Amino acid sequence: MVEIAFFAGAAGAIGGALAVVLLKNPFYSVLALVVHLVFLAGIFLLLRAQFLAAAQIVVYAGAVMVIYVFVAAYVGGIEEPAFDAHPRLRIFGPIVAAALFIEISIAVAGSALVGIGTEGPQDIPDDFGTPAAVGRMLLDDFLIAFEAASILLLLAAVAAIVLAGRRGSQTQEGT
Amino acid sequence: MTFQPPEIDYWALSPVIALVFGLALTVVLAVAGRLARIAPAAAILSMVVAGGLLIGQWGESKDVIGGTLELDGLSITFSLLILLAGIVAVLFSLGDPAAREAGRPDFLALLLGSVLGMVLLTQANNLVTFFIALELFSIPLYALCGTDLRREDSLESGLKYLIIGSLGSATLLFGMAFVYGASGATGFEQIADGLSSSDLLGDPIILTGVGLVTVGLAFKVSLAPFHQWTPDVYQGAPTAVTAFMAVATKLAGFAVFARFFLTALEPLADEWDVILAAIAAISIVVGNLGAISQDSLKRMLGYSGIAQAGYMVGGIVVASTEGVEALSFYLAAYLALNLGTFAVLVVREQRDGSDDSIESLRGIGRRDRALAWPITIGMLGLIGLPPTVGFLGKLYLITALVDGGWTWLGILIVLGSMASLAYYLRVVGTVWSGETESPGHAPGPSSRLLGLIVGVGIVFAVLSIGFGILPDPLYDFAAQAGEAIGSLPG
Amino acid sequence: MSIEWYLVLAALLFAIGAGGILVRRNPVVILLCLELMLSAGALAILSFSRMLGDGDGQVFVLIVLVVAACEVVVGLGLVVAMFRRRIPLDVDETTELRG
Structure with a gap:
């Protein structure tokens, strides 16, 4: 049950994050971040951080994103193709991102830290x-x-x- | 359920409270109509009071609130220097059109907020206070860079600083998460306990955490290879803000750098000292090379600041009391030399309407001795020539490095200083040669105010030579900082 | 789900945010990517907080939310100010400052 919730939440969060980076219209990117934050709040719930999940939705997805929406509307969406960046960056960017991800994941997987392979203590208050x-x-x-x-x-x-x-x-x- | 309020040492907290009062006052003055003209005085007064309260607790070492803030020699010495930089920045900003346009009390409120964040950062003894104080000093500074609303590059510099600075903060945060996870605590002393009591010292989790924290901090104090923003932002920001940034961000950044690495991460010293030494070396090379070809004085000072930050990291690499003392001494020297130089820049900009190119200084040696000497001494001191205090500062750092077994880094500092002759001397040469055209006239600041700023420049120049000849008071000052990081060798 | 999974998710989100900052040119989108990175950090802290059973992490994340909000406010303020003065909103085009 928890697994399903986790994968659903993770899929939504990752999908939202990718959408922020890849969508051409900045307005859509803003909305994508809202989706990402909602799914992330779901993940927070799985980690027993219920107050923070609620705070995230109310403060962040609620108030902060409204500011974004206003500014995005005011400034006007500057449509740019997602991969029209400087040609060097177009390749360099994803490589750096991939390298970061792989490095951190290896660190996590290879760690001898007690508790990291568990679900956390079950006897917390x-x-x-x-x-x-x-x-x-x-x-x-x-x-x-x-x-x-x-x-x-x-x-x-x-x-x-x-x-x-x-x-x-x-x-x-x-x- | 019962609630226990924390142990608050109000006397220890009083400098912070004084700054908060000043901040609140300036914010209120923004809407107070004609009363707003006392805002600069209010800002300076609150910083002076805070400084006095800090001096009143000289030599003590105590916990301020529940273990999250620690007032000791390190925080007192660095905070006093930061307050001095803040006061000078207020003076520099009085004639600056940017501050006027932004609404003077608002500008000062942002400046005071940044100072408050820096003072808190020097005392931070916990990951949470570390992070919030870092952001408290950075975010107003991003806005301050952008306050010269008429100039395109001011706003751009603010945005650039914000993006790259926040990138650094996000990286730092991720690193802090890993340090928290590996050590099980957020307080610096508890982190050290947690790390040394486990078998985790070489564990990839903690190494990744330390690596990311280093990267994040390197962004903030402009160390290479995370320095890309520095020259652009220094050039684009209003000169008073650049002066403040160049000096105070290093003061605050290195204070917490020292405290975090030498207290919380001390068990891992053998892992991170090589990384920091490498960063120092890269910064020294990149900074010195980059400065050579600059025509803009502010950009040149930006690049040279990167090299200077590289020298300063040496004080932390050694992980010894002597290293921290050398670092504080050098930072105090750096403050005097830099602010003296910027005083000249500010006067030239506000009185004569010149831009920040090195060329614009040509011939001042003949027309304007009161400006020529401070900038000459500043340049010579930044190279590290005797009898300036810059020479003693570099000597102190090199000695600490050699004593700590890092001789190669000491040699690199010498080489870097020799390379810096190329660009610092160029400024001196321009000042003392040729004819200057008659100065343009920039409307605005009164001659009394300008006289005051020239006076500031002269005072710092005198201090730079004075402490270069009679450094003992400054040695004692720096020793206070060293004592705070108690349990280290050397 | 063991804590490792949450940390890998946080790493992925962090990396996506970092990549986005490098690749995109619109400052509003870059600010969004910064938010991604900060929430990834928050997720990592909360994972460790759950692993340790320690509440400090939760307070930390609350502070991070506040900081992120403030950064957004100032960032968008700068964007609006730039827009008003017809400065092109494209970080690759900010050539005024190239030395």
Whole structure:
């Protein structure tokens, strides 16, 4: 049962990822990423990361991709054939990707790490992956990371305003 | 269920809090109408206060929050240098049209945010804080590069930096995942325990993890062969931002490089030191060769920065206390020399409207001594000639390398420095020869502000010579950083 | 399914993202590929988190989601700013900066 779920999720995630890279119309690529993220959330569920799966869908596939959709629509799809890149890169790119994949897979397969060949301990606490568990850690062990992340979000908003905000009507900017 | 708040050492956290206050204030000032003009003062004040709070804890070594941040000699020394770079960057930006156009409080908020991220990064003692602090300093910096909205290459440089920087971050993240998996922990000390207590030292998982982390960090501090972005981005960004980037990203990057590799990955030192040495060697060669043919001063400084980063990696390769001390000494020297040079560039750009070509400096030796001397000293110091502090810095690094058994890398530093004569001296030659045309006039900054920046340049030039002759205070300063990485040989 | 499978999947997604960055020229698509790489890293962390029974990994991934979102915001901000100024949105064409 778990195997079926895994392969279905993996197929969807890989398919979505390939579609992002290979589709000509950037708008379709954006939509392909949404599909990829949904399937990836399914995989997260298999790893007992239920809060993160939900957060991924809500925050990422929900909010972030909406930004993408708006910008893709605004900027206009620049249709480009998928393999019209600089001829050297056209060959070099997939080779580098393949090399990366093979190298990492070999490292994983050849590792003597205990537990990597298992499904993970079966006796983990029931609240593993729940919002309560993650939330407690955010406010306890990783408080500073939590606060730094909120500051980062603020700065991203400031940056977006600086870069893309309209300046024409702002005469009294106080600079 | 019960909730235990973490142990927070507020006194240790106070510098960070001061910076956050400054950041919040500048963001609010962006909408405060006429009050916004105090934003630069507010930014500088918050950095000064943070610096003071750090100095107040000089010599201590403590955990700040639950093991995720560690305030010790390494973080205090590097953070002080970063704050200094930040303050100077604010001064440089005051006359810069980019900052004005972007909305000055917003620009300063992004700058403060980057400084905050860097300060946190020097203290990071856990993979999670490592990652978030790295991104906190990088993301505002991507935006800052692009703030000169009228210039095409500014926006392009921002996007280029973002793409390549994020590529580095993603690679770093994947590497961190493997280190986490192999060691079973996210805290640096726990990682070291996890690695040394298992039989995994040569395991492909941990090697892949370390390799990917190295690649990711190499992107961030502009080491070859992951340096492609550096000259382009340095040239395209507004000069104040380039000055900040050139110095502060190396400070923050090497701080965490040292802490992560020498604390968390210390059990594996025999595996990674060769890789880092190879990267150092490639960077020294590529950086020096690349700089020779550049006509743009900012691009030249970009390439030379790659070589300089290569020298600095030597301090980590040795994996000894002496190496970390040499690294901190050299970075302090690098800061003074670079910012002195950039002060001259900024004044030329803002007062005389010149571009950043080396040619534009021709003849300043005759007309403008106050600019000619700082840049000359900066160039000579970056080559590593006595009596500048650059010479002592290189000497320190080479000594540490030889003591650590890496003599060949020390020799390579000497060769690289000799090669760098070709391009640094070219600048000096241009400055002191020929006639300059009468300067163009760029509208904008007041002569008082420009005088201040010239003063900054002169101060750094004086410091470069002063510490070159009487280096003891700087040696003590650097020793603080070395002490923090306690249990190492040497 | 043993953890190895999840890690290989993460490696594949990471590689696809990396290949995409090298091959594609449209900055919006390149940003999408960066997201692919970051989520691959997140998947790897979660796999190890499950293997170790350790919750730290989950907090890590939550932070990664935040970081990815912020990167996207700034990246798209730059793209919009470039578009407004009629700068060609093609990273191979960004020849202004070639030394």
